[in-house]
Amino acid sequence: xxxxxxxxxxxxxxxxxxxxxxxxxxxxxxxxxxxxxxxxxxxxxxxxxxxxxxxxxxxxxxxxxxxxxxxxxxxxxxxxxxxxxxxxxxxxxxxxxxxxxxxxxxxxxxxxxxxxxxxxxxxxxxxxxxxxxxxxxxxxxxxxxxxxxxxxxxxxxxxxxxxxxxxxxxxxxxxxxxxxxxxxxxxxxxxxxxxxxxxxxxxxxxxxxxxxxxxxxxxxxxxxxxxxxxxxxxxxxxxxxxxxxxxxxxxxxxxxxxxxxxxxxxxxxxxxxxxxxxxxxxxxxx
Amino acid sequence: xxxxxxxxxxxxxxxxxxxxxxxxxxxxxxxxxxxxxxxxxxxxxxxxxxxxxxxxxxxxxxxxxxxxxxxxxxxxxxxxxxxxxxxxxxxxxxxxxxxxxxxxxxxxxxxxxxxxxxxxxxxxxxxxxxxxxxxxxxxxxxxxxxxxxxxxxxxxxxxxxxxxxxxxxxxxxxxxxxxxxxxxxxxxxxxxxxxxxxxxxxxxxxxxxxxxxxxxxxxxxxxxxxxxxxxxxxxxxxxxxxxxxxxxxxxxxxxxxxxxxxxxxxxxxxxxxxxxxxxxxxxxxxxxxxxxxxxxxxxxxxxxxxxxxxxxxxxxxxxxxxxxxxxxxxxxxxxxxxxxxxxxxxxxxxxxxxxxxxxxxxxxxxxxxxxxxxxxxxxxxxxxxxxxxxxxxxxxxxxxxxxxxxxxxxxxxxxxxxxxxxxxxxxxxxxxxxxxxxxxxxxxxxxxxxxxxxxxxxxxxxxxxxxxxxxxxxxxxxxxxxxxxxxxxxxxxxxxxxxxxxxxxxxxxxxxxxxxxxxxxxxxxxxxxxxxxxxxxxxxxxxxxxxxxxxxxxxxxxxxxxxxxx
Numbered sequence: 001x002x003x004x005x006x007x008x009x010x011x012x013x014x015x016x017x018x019x020x021x022x023x024x025x026x027x028x029x030x031x032x033x034x035x036x037x038x039x040x041x042x043x044x045x046x047x048x049x050x051x052x053x054x055x056x057x058x059x060x061x062x063x064x065x066x067x068x069x070x071x072x073x074x075x076x077x078x079x080x081x082x083x084x085x086x087x088x089x090x091x092x093x094x095x096x097x098x099x100x101x102x103x104x105x106x107x108x109x110x111x112x113x114x115x116x117x118x119x120x121x122x123x124x125x126x127x128x129x130x131x132x133x134x135x136x137x138x139x140x141x142x143x144x145x146x147x148x149x150x151x152x153x154x155x156x157x158x159x160x161x162x163x164x165x166x167x168x169x170x171x172x173x174x175x176x177x178x179x180x181x182x183x184x185x186x187x188x189x190x191x192x193x194x195x196x197x198x199x200x201x202x203x204x205x206x207x208x209x210x211x212x213x214x215x216x217x218x219x220x221x222x223x224x225x226x227x228x229x230x231x232x233x234x235x236x237x238x239x240x241x242x243x244x245x246x247x248x249x250x251x252x253x254x255x256x257x258x259x260x261x262x263x264x265x266x267x268x269x270x271x272x273x274x275x276x277x278x279x280x281x282x283x284x285x286x
Numbered sequence: 287x288x289x290x291x292x293x294x295x296x297x298x299x300x301x302x303x304x305x306x307x308x309x310x311x312x313x314x315x316x317x318x319x320x321x322x323x324x325x326x327x328x329x330x331x332x333x334x335x336x337x338x339x340x341x342x343x344x345x346x347x348x349x350x351x352x353x354x355x356x357x358x359x360x361x362x363x364x365x366x367x368x369x370x371x372x373x374x375x376x377x378x379x380x381x382x383x384x385x386x387x388x389x390x391x392x393x394x395x396x397x398x399x400x401x402x403x404x405x406x407x408x409x410x411x412x413x414x415x416x417x418x419x420x421x422x423x424x425x426x427x428x429x430x431x432x433x434x435x436x437x438x439x440x441x442x443x444x445x446x447x448x449x450x451x452x453x454x455x456x457x458x459x460x461x462x463x464x465x466x467x468x469x470x471x472x473x474x475x476x477x478x479x480x481x482x483x484x485x486x487x488x489x490x491x492x493x494x495x496x497x498x499x500x501x502x503x504x505x506x507x508x509x510x511x512x513x514x515x516x517x518x519x520x521x522x523x524x525x526x527x528x529x530x531x532x533x534x535x536x537x538x539x540x541x542x543x544x545x546x547x548x549x550x551x552x553x554x555x556x557x558x559x560x561x562x563x564x565x566x567x568x569x570x571x572x573x574x575x576x577x578x579x580x581x582x583x584x585x586x587x588x589x590x591x592x593x594x595x596x597x598x599x600x601x602x603x604x605x606x607x608x609x610x611x612x613x614x615x616x617x618x619x620x621x622x623x624x625x626x627x628x629x630x631x632x633x634x635x636x637x638x639x640x641x642x643x644x645x646x647x648x649x650x651x652x653x654x655x656x657x658x659x660x661x662x663x664x665x666x667x668x669x670x671x672x673x674x675x676x677x678x679x680x681x682x683x684x685x686x687x688x689x690x691x692x693x694x695x696x697x698x699x700x701x702x703x704x705x706x707x708x709x710x711x712x713x714x715x716x717x718x719x720x721x722x723x724x725x726x727x728x729x730x731x732x733x734x735x736x737x738x739x740x741x742x743x744x745x746x747x748x749x750x751x752x753x754x755x756x757x758x759x760x761x762x763x764x765x766x767x768x769x770x771x772x773x774x775x776x777x778x779x780x781x782x783x784x785x786x787x788x789x790x791x792x793x794x795x796x797x798x799x800x801x802x803x804x805x806x807x808x809x810x811x812x813x814x815x816x817x818x819x820x821x822x823x824x825x826x827x828x829x830x831x832x833x834x835x836x837x838x839x840x841x842x843x844x845x846x847x848x849x850x851x852x
Contacts, residue, residue: 039701040695040696040699040701041695041696043548043695045544048706053715055703056705056714056715059701060701061695061701061702061703062702062703062704062705062713063544063547063574063704064704064705064706064707064715065540065543065570065574065706066540066566066567066570066706069536069537069540069567071537072503072532072536072537072538072539072540072541072544073540073541073543073544073547074544075530075541075544076501076503076540076541076542076543076544076545076546076547076548076550076552077544077545077547077548077695078548079501079528079530079541079545079550080501080528080544080545080546080547080548080549080550080552081548081549081694081695081696083696084548084695084696101533101534101537102533102536102537104533105532105533105537258528259521260500260521260526260527260528264526267548267549267696268500268501268526268528268545268548268549268550268551269548269549269550269672269694269697271500271526273495273496273497273498273668274525274526275496275663275666277523277524277525278492278495278496278663279660279663281492281495281520281523282482282492282660282661282663283482283660285482285483285484285488285660286480286481286482286660
């Protein structure tokens with residue numbers, strides 16, 4: 001499949017020139033084409049923020065909902081029709097701040113969806129305030145003396161909660177990001193991919209160069225099925241590891257645990273109301 | 287006496303609910319009409335809770351103050367019930383629970399001693415069931431059969447001792463009847479009817495299933511949780527339904543919106559505080575034109591309020607809670623039939639108009655049982671509104687009536703693009719002022735269509751009335767019975783089971799009256815305000831109660847009489 005199937009004829013993109021989001025969009029389209037997932041089978045769910053605009057810029061079904069609330073509708077969509085490929089995609093503020101509670105519980109619930117988080121460590125849409133992943137001391141027009149909270153560590157949190165797939169990528173490296181996204185989308189279960197994505201307008205600290213200097217790739221010696229090792233890697237902070245940290249194999253998905261799909265794989269919209277069964281239930285109260 | 291009011295009052299955790307469940311079924315099977323309702327504290331153990339059971343040869347469907355027989359199960363019971371206990375009340379209980387004095391002369395029955403003889407204090411409840419059945423002269427065989435039936439469903443090893451307990455109770459009751467000490471002088475039931483006994487929770491749950499509900503995501507909150515529990519239990523009956531307890535109410539409603547988007551028929555059940563968390567997402571439903579069904583079971587607020595009690599103070603909350611302007615539909619069932627049929631209808635209207643539809647109930651409604659003929663399914667239909675998409679499909683196509691055909695992902699070749707931002711016909715973000723105006727108009731056009739099929743209020747009584755009593759939702763039977771007792775030809779009752787949008791005939795009914803009296807369970811008479819806003823009519827008198835309890839028939843009767851006497 002050619003990634004052009006996802007191309008929109010007219011598009012007015014609201015991102016700044018040089019934004020890391022462009023690279024993620026291009027890479028994602030290539031991945032989807034290589035995995036032969038057509039737009040008609042794909043649903044991209046997003047919240048609010050610059051990253052959350054991504055489904056606007058290519059051909060797909062999308063549910064662009066409320067700030068922080070991408071994961072619950074994504075869960076509902078996948079449950080109502082498990083034949084769809086569902087990607088929840090948004091920024092760090094959306095997924096880890098406003099939607100933090102859903103992030104925690106979606107890990108526990110384990111729907112078979114992919115969660116891509118564009119992590120630029122700053123708020124873009126609201127113009128430059130701190131995000132949950134901003135470094136301690138990061139100065140903004142609001143945090144005038146610098147951020148006084150420790151940054152949220154999504155990788156450590158996900159592994160601590162035994163998420164079924166946990167990875168980190170860098171938008172500046174399309175080749176590696178593509179492989180990570182492919183693994184995430186084909187993984188059965190909830191897959192978290194945190195992507196470092198430089199904000200060229202509001203974050204002058206965590207630039208392309210900074211990320212290159214402060215990251216390294218996990219190599220073949222890393223065993224992603226070893227949770228303790230993965231957790232220990234997630235706590236490294238001098239140089240931040242990139243790649244697949246952790247894979248929990250054999251974990252049942254949310255949909256697999258739903259009773260209605262045990263015998264019948266039909267999505268909900270293909271099923272009829274069984275009126276006689278309702279009638280029987282009513283008269284059981286005699 | 288053909289209408290007996292029996293009250294059991296004791297601490298939480300003593301098993302009053304078991305007595306209620308068991309006894310109302312026995313009474314109904316014996317051919318009587320039965321009604322029961324409970325008031326309870328927000329605690330798992332202790333305190334004082336009471337359940338009223340009305341037994342009658344005529345249909346009984348409302349809460350009354352009167353107590354003919356009281357079974358106190360704790361020392362505080364009689365004090366808790368206050369002036370509902372009169373000199374005429376026959377009290378049957380343990381010596382220390384009656385605390386006989388010059389005003390109270392109860393019949394002492396050593397329930398706990400009998401229970402211990404059988405083996406455990408818990409059998410007191412079944413002894414009470416036996417005793418009460420004997421007082422109503424219900425056939426013993428039928429009573430023991432019901433007890434056997436009830437406990438064999440729970441735990442087989444409980445059956446034997448409960449049978450001993452019910453027989454003991456029955457013997458004690460027979461003895462009392464012989465001595466004419468506590469005789470319930472109720473006529474034999476007229477017929478063995480084919481009715482079912484359900485409460486508001488079950489009516490809503492059954493209505494949801496009949497409406498094709500196949501997805502519920504919610505967060506537990508009294509008094510709305512029963513619907514979640516009821517639907518969850520239907521999974522074991524092989525109903526095609528996904529039930530998910532979400533991490534919070536925000537997640538619950540967003541999951542439900544996602545489910546609708548992908549082709550489910552979804553609902554949430556919640557109460558005021560939980561609904562408050564959902565309100566941003568209701569606005570999302572308004573913008574993306576998603577169907578959603580909300581069961582909102584009211585309880586007294588603000589904030590945590592009185593968690594287990596009743597009120598009708600969330601009308602304005604439901605109506606005005608979400609930002610922006612978009613249509614919605616609010617039903618407020620007055621009867622169990624309403625609860626069932628309006629919920630079934632809610633799923634179809636939500637699907638047809640792609641709007642939020644509310645079922646506004648309250649603690650009194652969801653927790654009250656009575657017998658009714660089985661809901662008839664012959665007349666109902668569930669229409670499939672989802673369309674198979676062509677490649678050129680546009681989710682928000684401009685149409686004359688404002689309804690754009692709704693596609694779902696994977697059904698046809700089109701793409702379903704929905705956005706919380708203002709969007710164009712394809713669902714893509716736009717800041718075009720022209721498109722914005724057209725989209726607002728399109729969404730609001732649906733309200734005109736919705737109003738056309740609004741449910742008219744029902745007039746109970748003479749159509750040539752001078753005084754019109756007005757009520758909505760759960761007060762239906764209470765007001766109706768009060769008016770029967772007042773028995774005047776020139777007073778009628780107008781009940782609304784759809785409170786938004788109001789039916790066009792509303793004004794006509796109001797204009798005809800010389801005097802209008804609103805009865806509602808809140809402090810500011812929210813429905814009067816709504817009526818004034820939509821019809822200009824100023825309600826003359828308001829009977830309001832907001833102490834956490836439902837109106838009693840007597841209270842409504844008394845207050846209406848007071849107004850009529852001027």
